[in-house]
Amino acid sequence: MEQAGNRPAVNLKGQAGGVPFNPHHQETAPGVNLAVEIAGLRLANPVLPASGTFGFGAEYAPFVELNRLGAIVVKTITLHPTPGNPPPRLTETYSGLLNSIGLQNPGLEVFIREKLPYLRQFTPPLIVNIAGRTIGEYAELAARLSEAAGVDALEVNISCPNVREGGIVFGTVPAMAARVTAAVKGNTPLPVIVKLTPNVTDITVVARAVVEAGADALSLINTLQGMAIDIDTRRPALASVVGGLSGPAVKPVALYNVWRVARTVKVPLIGMGGIMTARDAIEFLLAGATAVAVGTASLVNPGALMAIIAGLEDYLLDQGLADIRDLIGALEI
């Protein structure tokens, strides 16, 4: 797939750069199954947007056929509107992106009123990512979203590194992570996906704790804690000093965490962190992820999700494989 062709140029297909927009996507090739199941949800393919990098879907509509996604995952929703952190909120690092958005979102009410009706029209499952500052807020978010038509699963962000009193504490302390999980589970009939942070000594301890508390699936990784300095001004590159690192730079760390957690717990995993191409996505499947999420790649190349789905299909055809599920956890050691 990465061979250069006739012309001395890289084949950009499935690469981050330059995939021209093709709105007319063919359906999955006959005879090839891309469908997987996560926590009772059937996904037509294992490729999802990562929360916070895909807005509320509409932003990417010019480049992504939302009906072709495995599921739709929206930006973290909090109970009340969250203004987010002061700018600058972004800085580029070597093959990476450091951000401190601070969970800016319009809050639960506005989400249900203004975003959900649009999102409801698409067929893939809708996964709503939630974060609270207290366990009570998580519980309330779970309860209220369960009543809103069109929400198919909750992804619980216990790991956002930007909000002091919130995510960071819950996600790094196994007992706290378990309590959040239990509170959400107790307040919703929907499948609950808990999103783990990699900023811990042993991610399998947290994984085990939240699975015991009832998590139906796990997603990982959220961003790594990082920092950058503008040496000309001698100030932090981000107004909030510390940010979350994502993108290709973190891929090896993400893959390592997915592999370890896959060997620890039985629930399905959504793997993410630095996936830029279909080849990257396949690494996560082989390591044991049932599905993958794509974040930073979409920010660089708005068609990345489509290119990755197409690339998975091509890979199966190339390899003469009929079912993508045969790749899951198929790493040979």
Place this chain on the structure above:
Amino acid sequence: MEQAGNRPAVNLKGQAGGVPFNPHHQETAPGVNLAVEIAGLRLANPVLPASGTFGFGAEYAPFVELNRLGAIVVKTITLHPTPGNPPPRLTETYSGLLNSIGLQNPGLEVFIREKLPYLRQFTPPLIVNIAGRTIGEYAELAARLSEAAGVDALEVNISCPNVREGGIVFGTVPAMAARVTAAVKGNTPLPVIVKLTPNVTDITVVARAVVEAGADALSLINTLQGMAIDIDTRRPALASVVGGLSGPAVKPVALYNVWRVARTVKVPLIGMGGIMTARDAIEFLLAGATAVAVGTASLVNPGALMAIIAGLEDYLLDQGLADIRDLIGALEI
């Protein structure tokens, strides 16, 4: 410093690529002080090679004037010869390098007999990095190296992620890290630098523990745990499955850890992780490091250390600064 000049090309100076070898290095410009002090050692400048990426010095002699370095830091030495891990031991990741060398080294005896005489001829302080499988081995290494003429300080590797019974346990458990530190301190009159791993929930806890146990300085970060898969063979890219991630990809994580530790402990820090250019090095100084170490950059560009020293000098001159120590911890928040 990163402006393109007359010709539409990047100025490679201080960049990882293409610095042509210039064996005739001028001395530090008059009126500019690059010297710093770490644990009683006077370094003519704050730029060091990172352990394990510089062999035993001779390998880089064609490109690096060893007498121009702030100090010389050698590959980890173990009590007995260590064969290392089976190949493949390396794989490239996006802007990163994943390795599982497994501490291959000829052991203490051979080091003292065959490597030390060569290293002794150079004027910069010689820092010997050590790792043991038990606390007793650390203690013995410390005692024996203290008797060997020419060793100026010990760097204690409690964080190598590749040797199961060794580094990984000591470096991630604060009490264990403290015990190793105390054992080394108790067996040497030399300054002791403890090298920390970033693979922990809170690096400041480990930092505090080893400083309380007597560490004279800290170096950080060692590599991040990571993994890569060859999807064509469906096997791990490294024979030992898991490896350590280094290089530009990890820079934001390294800088974050240095900044946090600098605000926690009073001892001097040697910052490292992804430093490719003088600009990168300055970020670490501003974050609070007294010196920096350069690893992966040398593997890419054998003249990187020289280019970074020259770049620091240029920066001071450009900025009209007389003393590099004015940059240490000078981040404005």
Place this chain on the structure above:
Amino acid sequence: MSNKIKIFVQRVKVLIQNLEAEVLASCRVGADVYLLRLQAPTIAEIARPGQFVHVRCSETLDPLLRRPLSIHDIGDGGGLVFLYQVRGRGTAWLARQQAGSRIDILGPLGRGFTLTTNKRIALVAGGLGIVPLLFIARQALENGNQVDFFYGARDRERLYQRETLQAMGVNLLLATDDGSAGFRGPVTKLWEQYLKERRYERAYACGPREELAEFAHLAARYDIPAEVSLEERMACGLGACRGCVTTLRDTTGNRYYENVCTGGPVFDAAAVEWEG
């Protein structure tokens, strides 16, 4: 509701494009400033002054993010013209691309300037702030406006595109810090002199932030509807990541964050929180 959004989506589909555009010409016009012309007719035909294009400045993943560049001018036959300064690794890569290369671009993006017809307007450009103002100048002249173009820079060498502006027919009023061309001093000071005599029905500015703040201050004092084009670091350029916000003030004085990529880059000068 969902119907309305559908229509919006339809509209966007037609507008924002991601394509590989061929470099028609790239030439150095200053110490580190380049004029770049890309062949991108489908973007050129719909682009409006003040909009920008998000440019991939790498064939690999380092540098990673796209770089936003305002549209400087529309050339003949679908040419899209940019004027940029080499600042770091991204723009340095761009400067190495020669005629015939293909560049991955995304655009047109953002909200452009509010256009007027048959009015007297003032454009105030500081340094590279010339970029979007040349485009609006051309459009404004076509719409029958009288254009006073205030253009300031460090010195005469940095007054790029003077001939183009002159040929266009704007009333060009220059200012330099060192007095090597035109008025000696900040361009906003020069504008202030004219403000005392002339009545502008609209004013537009682009340049360094302090200069824009001063511009906004003057516009408010003389009660002129004014717009500024702002810069902020960007990732998606599409309004999805919320990375590019700037601080605005609503009519009641409350501060809030707005995306520069979709809410801007052009903002009402009175709505910008110049302190934050």
Place this chain on the structure above:
Amino acid sequence: MSNKIKIFVQRVKVLIQNLEAEVLASCRVGADVYLLRLQAPTIAEIARPGQFVHVRCSETLDPLLRRPLSIHDIGDGGGLVFLYQVRGRGTAWLARQQAGSRIDILGPLGRGFTLTTNKRIALVAGGLGIVPLLFIARQALENGNQVDFFYGARDRERLYQRETLQAMGVNLLLATDDGSAGFRGPVTKLWEQYLKERRYERAYACGPREELAEFAHLAARYDIPAEVSLEERMACGLGACRGCVTTLRDTTGNRYYENVCTGGPVFDAAAVEWEG
């Protein structure tokens, strides 16, 4: 002791160089195979067959590491010739570089083949294994050796540089998997036929690992001193990082790891642990 090492360092200083070499020519000679000629006289004049050059295949930090390429030939006037297949992002970048570009190279590196004079020798190349063997063939002929050059590939299209070899004056013996040129089957099988009749005083091989193992096996059976050129992923290329090891066996059968970059890439075929 330290004196001896000093001399070594001196020697190395003169030998290994890091410089930017100009591309003299780059041309496609197969579906994904390129012939590249760089201007690097100071390396060309000291390079020995079997040595390699470590090539930076990026202007940025992605891809990050250098890529090792064996020296294929020495051209006139200081030209250094490479033949490579596009495998991934690094070699794809290299394939985009055109005459006039400059490429950051480090070399010559590694231990080359042991040369002989006035002997009958066999060279056994599988696929791109041709690369270092063409260089040694040229040198061997100059040294008065008789050279049987066994050259195998998938099909006749993949038998690169046949004309060059023929013009050089080697006794060229071809093998292809599909029989489209020469012997049908593995090149080692073809060599085996000759081994039964001819006595070679030395043999050299480069190619896929299984083929090299078979070559080593045959050389041992016929008691011919034999050398192979191996590949392993590399970082520094200088012997410092210990990343590029291969498994060898000492005379007592003990296995140990040796750097391919400095202990090789050429090894005594009998010392290589073919199982590990």
